Amino acid sequence: MNSYNLDIPIFPLDNVIILPGSFLPLNIFEKRYLNMVDDALKTSSRLIGLIQPLMNKKxxxxxxxxxxxxxxxxxxxxxxxxxxxxxxxxxxxxxRVINTQLIKRGYLSSKVSVETYKNDINKLKTNNFKFINDKSLKTILKSYLKLKKLDSNWNYINSCSNLDLTNQLSMICPFSTHEKQMLLESKSIDDRYILLLSILENTVKLNEKENQIRH
Structure with missing residues (x-):
């Protein structure tokens, strides 16, 4: 048996991702997913896999x-x-999903491979992060939050490292499903930082261009 293969319950959620080392609260109310949580809690690992459904075909x-x-x-x-x-x-x-089946308890269970991502946790170490002191993210974030009219706690934001902020923003910002999937699939935390910065900058620049056209 391949030690990098696992069988885990799958929770498909639109426009929601979780990243290694990050935390995600979830409200579970559908019967099939209540069953999923019950079953996961009966195991020693208590694992649940999250996937963004393709084309909303849950x-x-x-x-x-x-x-x-x-x-x-x-x-x-x-x-x-x-x-x-x-x-x-x-x-x-x-x-990466290998195969999936619908089980009697009403939810999906998948055989998955983690071989490509076996070093996910190790790669989160701060001393491997190139942009630890870069100020670009927090600078463009101010413009983005203002544009989206999103409340922000800058005392908290300023207390966060760029590494933690990269993952948190990737998860909670109102990006498209495609953008979130690209952030999830980034090969490294450095790549995710660069992509996140690009998404924020492009959103702000596009809005500025639209305002210029209107005026």
Missing amino acids: ENIESFENSIGCYGRIIKFEETENETYIISLKGLSRF
Whole structure:
């Protein structure tokens, strides 16, 4: 058996990604995904894989072939009065789907390979990050947040390292599904930083051009 292959439950979510080393809160309310969490909690690893569905075909198993996602471990679990779950995932590693099946409990389960991404966690070490002191990200972020009229806590933002901020912004900014997938699939954290910077800059520049045309 290939030690880089895993069988994990799959949670397809539109426009949502998790990255290695990052944390993601999730509200679980559909019966099939309540089943998925119940089953994951019964295992020692408590793993769940997240994938952005292709073309929104959540029920089309073939749409997940060769897709790249990221799995995380359930590190926090709470059941609400409405019998829904609030969980937190810690991202561990990206993966490539080998095959997928719909199981009796109503959710998808995939055999995935992590061989390409076996060093995901190691690559998150700050001393391997080239842009630790670069000021470009926070500079363009101010313009982007103003453009999108998004509330921001600059005390918190300034306290974040560029490495942490790169992953957090990749996950929470209102980017397109395609942009988020590109950020997820970046070969390294340095590549992700460069791509994130490009997306932010292009969004701001495009808005500036549109304003010039209007006036």
